[in-house]
Amino acid sequence: MIQVDHLAAGPDLSLEAVRIGAGGGPRVAILGGVHGDEIEGVLAAQRLIAVLGARPVGGTVTVLARANPPALAAGTRLGADSENLARVFPGDARGSLSSRIADTISRELIDECDLLIDLHSAGRRYRMPALCGLPAQGEIGGRPLLDLARVTTFPFLWSHPSIGPGRSVSHAEARGTPWLYFECGGSGSLLEPDIDRYVTSTLRLLTEIGVLGGEPVPPGDRQVVVTDGNGDTDAGIAFRSSGFFVSRVAAGDTVEPGRPLGAVYDQTGAEREIVRAVSAGVVMMLRHDYRVEVGDVAAIVAGTDDRAA
Ligand SMILES: [Zn+2]
Structure with a gap:
């Protein structure tokens, strides 16, 4: 089943969420483009819709490829209201445009999922190694998230002892919902291997938790586990x-x-x-x-x- 929902984020904006799957299993939410200059996640999320739409999906995968349409249209990290969407979660239905977007994503996707995957990247002004971020204490179905993350193809796994407030993943954390986020690249150019890594790694994660059929994924190359820091890109x-x-x-x-x-x-x-x-x-x-x-x-x-x- 593929269902396209237009989620109202106030009177003047709707978010296009695509729900794929038969239900009855894990519910996964995937976000792309929380920051409007991080296109890798947008393109990866759109490719995932195409791939998942052609395969049997147990449970439900909800993909919001363009989480922040005003920022994406402007090509900027911040929204049209100069707010950082990743600092205003869980949002406010009567607040600024960014707060309303956050509120809609919180209620419609994060509050309704068993695993959140938020696809970010370094944007125009920075560079980052390809990494998967996760909560140090997180687990899914009794399995440590760090163990799950090892099926991805990221060379770095960033295990956070704590995380700053206001992010999509902070809202998931507050609800006790497991979360992961991806980072890569940056500098204003897009690289095919980065987008491919996002798609491949997400498909491997979905296979591991039983949303997609197939054999368990063998562990990849040795990954470096980074253990310090709360991942706040505004601090450093x-x-x-x-x-x-x-x-x-x-x-x-x-x-x-x-x-x-x-x-x-x-x-x-x-x-x-x-x-x-x-x-x-x-x-x-x-x-x-x-x-x-x-x-x-x-x-x-x-x-x-x-x-x-
Ligand atoms: Zn970002």
Whole structure:
């Protein structure tokens, strides 16, 4: 069964959700495009609709490929009301446009699912390694979510001891609903392997929890488990000066404390600042856009469980 629902988010906007499946099994909600400059998730969600529509689906998969139409139309991270949709969950039916979108997604998708998968990416200004984020204590059907996430093809699994408020996944967390989110890429270009990884990994997860038929997925290549940080992209190592940022590392690099991540130069070429790692870990987010202002986030470095390395 495929059913297209138009979910009202106030008088002037509806969200197109596609529900696929026979029911009677796990209910999975998939979001794309919460941020309007993160197109990987939008395209992956649309491909998933096509793939799942042609296969027997046990349970229900509800896909909202364009979670934030105003931001997607503008190609911006923030909505037309200058709000970050991923900071206003669970939302408010009588609030701003972003709050109304959040409220609709909360009620119609998150409150009605057994697993939430939110497809993000690094957007225009940042770069991130391909990763699957999850709650450290999360489980589904008695199975640790970290164990489930190992069937994905992500090189990094980011296990969060806690998460900041206002995100779709924070609302799921508050309800005790398991959640995962994906990140990748960025810098304003779209790469086919990233979109393919989102689709493949989601299909593997759906197979593992019994929504799709098929053999259990064998564990993939060895994955690095990142264990620090709440995944808040608004917090990290901040620039103390404005200018041109020249990075010296790549997203996904392992760094030691004090390692220069890059430098900021002014228009005369004078070095204004060296940005250094303050702890050991993996560069999970790195500034891409070269024009930076004081207070902008330069990078997030998060520790791993890789004791043997
Ligand atoms: Zn995002």
